[in-house]
Amino acid sequence: AKELGRNNYQFYSPDMNAKTMRQLGMEAELRKAIERNDLCLHYQPQFEIETGQVVGIEALVRWNHPERGMIPPEDFISLAEETGLIVSIGNWVLSRACAQNRALQDAGLSPLRMAVNLSPRQFNQRDLPEQVAKILRVTGLEPCWLELEITESIIMQDLETTIDQMVRLMELGVRISIDDFGTGYSSLSYLKRFPIQTLKIDRSFVRDIGSDSDDTAIVAAVIALAHNLKLEVVAEGVETQDQLNFLKSRGCDLAQGFLFSRPISAEALLELLLSQAAG
Numbered sequence: 079a080k081e082l083g084r085n086n087y088q089f090y091s092p093d094m095n096a097k098t099m100r101q102l103g104m105e106a107e108l109r110k111a112i113e114r115n116d117l118c119l120h121y122q123p124q125f126e127i128e129t130g131q132v133v134g135i136e137a138l139v140r141w142n143h144p145e146r147g148m149i150p151p152e153d154f155i156s157l158a159e160e161t162g163l164i165v166s167i168g169n170w171v172l173s174r175a176c177a178q179n180r181a182l183q184d185a186g187l188s189p190l191r192m193a194v195n196l197s198p199r200q201f202n203q204r205d206l207p208e209q210v211a212k213i214l215r216v217t218g219l220e221p222c223w224l225e226l227e228i229t230e231s232i233i234m235q236d237l238e239t240t241i242d243q244m245v246r247l248m249e250l251g252v253r254i255s256i257d258d259f260g261t262g263y264s265s266l267s268y269l270k271r272f273p274i275q276t277l278k279i280d281r282s283f284v285r286d287i288g289s290d291s292d293d294t295a296i297v298a299a300v301i302a303l304a305h306n307l308k309l310e311v312v313a314e315g316v317e318t319q320d321q322l323n324f325l326k327s328r329g330c331d332l333a334q335g336f337l338f339s340r341p342i343s344a345e346a347l348l349e350l351l352l353s354q355a356a357g
């Protein structure tokens with residue numbers, strides 16, 4: 079018992095304690111943020127490479143902290159995932175993004191696709207398809223204008239369950255895309271079995287187009303593979319004209335990145351879309 083006690087004591091080292099305390103504090107704050115509506119969405123447009131037109135938008139969550147300012151998702155999504163708070167955050171993001179997309183259509187703009195990120199825990203909620211259906215009903219958004227982005231880490235869990243959940247979502251009429259493609263290790267043969275429409279090439283490959291011949295080859299191969307499987311390809315993290323030229327030469331469908339636009343507020347998005355519509 080004494081030994082055990084000592085081990086326990088070691089486990090709760092002062093460092094660990096401080097870290098746990100910080101996390102507990104942050105968890106409580108995050109709960110408050112959800113209640114107080116301190117989360118907000120920014121939107122990054124996706125451009126059709128051929129025409130230069132905005133055809134899609136990705137919704138990206140931020141935490142507008144009263145003292146610390148805008149906190150990026152990287153600083154709170156994993157905590158939300160660990161604590162389960164991601165389920166309520168995720169539902170809020172879905173509702174907000176669908177309502178925003180519906181509002182753009184109501185403003186007379188031609189319909190765009192709204193992409194929303196799903197975390198593994200959120201994807202694995204058995205009632206996710208019912209939640210999505212309800213949100214579509216309440217916001218009045220047609221399902222075809224919603225795209226759910228999932229990462230390969232989801233896929234690596236249980237294949238049959240994953241496919242089953244994807245099919246239930248597909249049956250609602252929403253689109254599914256694989257995000258950060260190439261960074262996980264999903265077998266290529268899985269791709270054929272998934273009811274998906276889009277592959278998003280991770281920005282780590284796009285970044286090194288031109289300078290790293292391996293990454294350049296990977297990007298070219300992913301575009302060719304996706305097209306063979308009748309999937310649409312989105313390149314993310316496009317920052318330079320050279321990257322865009324290469325993607326265009328390979329027939330990549332859509333591009334998203336700082337070259338076109340950073341993630342922007344709903345107001346700025348509306349302005350951008352209105353100026354595009356005006357020609």
Ligand code: C2E
Pocket residue numbers: 122137138139150151152155168171195196197257258281314315316317334335336337341
């Ligand atoms: P992601 O899904 O890969 O989203 C793209 C991230 O790349 C965004 O970061 C975006 O600002 C950034 N980005 C876009 N274009 C460029 C570029 O040209 N250059 C560079 N360097 N970066 C670019 P953000 O908004 O900080 O989001 C980070 C990650 O947080 C997202 O990566 C996604 O995994 C996660 N995330 C964001 N919103 C949500 C959400 O609502 N739910 C969940 N589960 N995860 C989210």
Ligand code: CA
Pocket residue numbers: 136195227257
């Ligand atoms: Ca994404």
Ligand code: CA
Pocket residue numbers: 257258278280281314
């Ligand atoms: Ca991504």
Ligand code: CA
Pocket residue numbers: 258280281
């Ligand atoms: Ca990424």
